[in-house]
Amino acid sequence: MKLHSKTCCKCKKSFQTKHLKTKYCKDCKVIVRKEAFRKSYLKKKDRMSIDNDYRENYLNKQRERSKKRYLKHKDKKKSYNKKWAKENPEKVKELKRNYRLNNLEKERDRLRKYYNTNKKRILEKRKQKKKEKRLSDPLFKLKENLRSLCLKGIKSRGYKKKSKTQDILGADFETVKKHLESLFYDGMSWNNYGEWQIDHIIPIASATDENHLIGIMNYKNIQPLWKKDNISKGDMMPEHWVTSKQSS
Numbered sequence: 249m250k251l252h253s254k255t256c257c258k259c260k261k262s263f264q265t266k267h268l269k270t271k272y273c274k275d276c277k278v279i280v281r282k283e284a285f286r287k288s289y290l291k292k293k294d295r296m297s298i299d300n301d302y303r304e305n306y307l308n309k310q311r312e313r314s315k316k317r318y319l320k321h322k323d324k325k326k327s328y329n330k331k332w333a334k335e336n337p338e339k340v341k342e343l344k345r346n347y348r349l350n351n352l353e354k355e356r357d358r359l360r361k362y363y364n365t366n367k368k369r370i371l372e373k374r375k376q377k378k379k380e381k382r383l384s385d386p387l388f389k390l391k392e393n394l395r396s397l398c399l400k401g402i403k404s405r406g407y408k409k410k411s412k413t414q415d416i417l418g419a420d421f422e423t424v425k426k427h428l429e430s431l432f433y434d435g436m437s438w439n440n441y442g443e444w445q446i447d448h449i450i451p452i453a454s455a456t457d458e459n460h461l462i463g464i465m466n467y468k469n470i471q472p473l474w475k476k477d478n479i480s481k482g483d484m485m486p487e488h489w490v491t492s493k494q495s496s
């Protein structure tokens with residue numbers, strides 16, 4: 249293509265251009281455009297401050313335009329954001345954290361809504377996790393079983409559980425665990441917990457009142473028993489059970 253030699257209308261320097269109509273050199277073109285933009289902006293602003301209809305019209309057009317632009321680049325932007333998030337996990341974490349802190353109410357609503365629509369799935373997942381934890385963590389399984397044992401025992405006598413399991417047991421779970429271990433029969437271990445069970449030596453059924461029951465619930469009154477022995481002992485007092493076992 250042919251190049252034309254021209255003189256810039258602003259800085260008066262000569263320059264080369266492909267276009268015959270070009271008036272300004274490259275550097276001046278940027279400045280002239282900026283000035284023109286600023287001038288039209290000021291004019292617009294001036295008019296907007298006095299002409300309500302003009303302002304309304306202008307803002308509507310602006311909104312329409314940005315909406316169009318948004319729709320046009322939506323997918324592109326989405327995939328870009330996704331890519332960015334994947335490459336900046338720490339930043340994403342911080343942004344999310346900040347958002348949560350600044351929108352506590354909204355966040356609570358969002359979580360509630362999410363829970364309600366995904367209730368079934370969430371509960372199923374929780375159940376699954378619990379199941380896995382019971383298999384891999386004997387102390388967790390013991391805690392859970394002691395809690396339900398306590399609750400069932402108290403309910404079965406018509407009372408309400410008013411204290412924490414560890415207070416009722418009279419010791420923390422670790423101590424109870426060690427206590428049971430010290431009473432293990434040959435072959436008992438946390439790996440086959442289930443084949444042996446937790447037995448109340450003085451049976452819960454023999455409780456005469458609430459205080460008596462709490463005494464029976466004390467961890468010193470529990471022992472590990474093989475499942476079949478625990479079933480055969482049932483609600484028998486220990487002395488009776490020993491007798492029946494010896495006679496059989």
Ligand SMILES: [Zn+2]
Pocket residue numbers: 256257258259260261272273274275276277
């Ligand atoms: Zn120039």
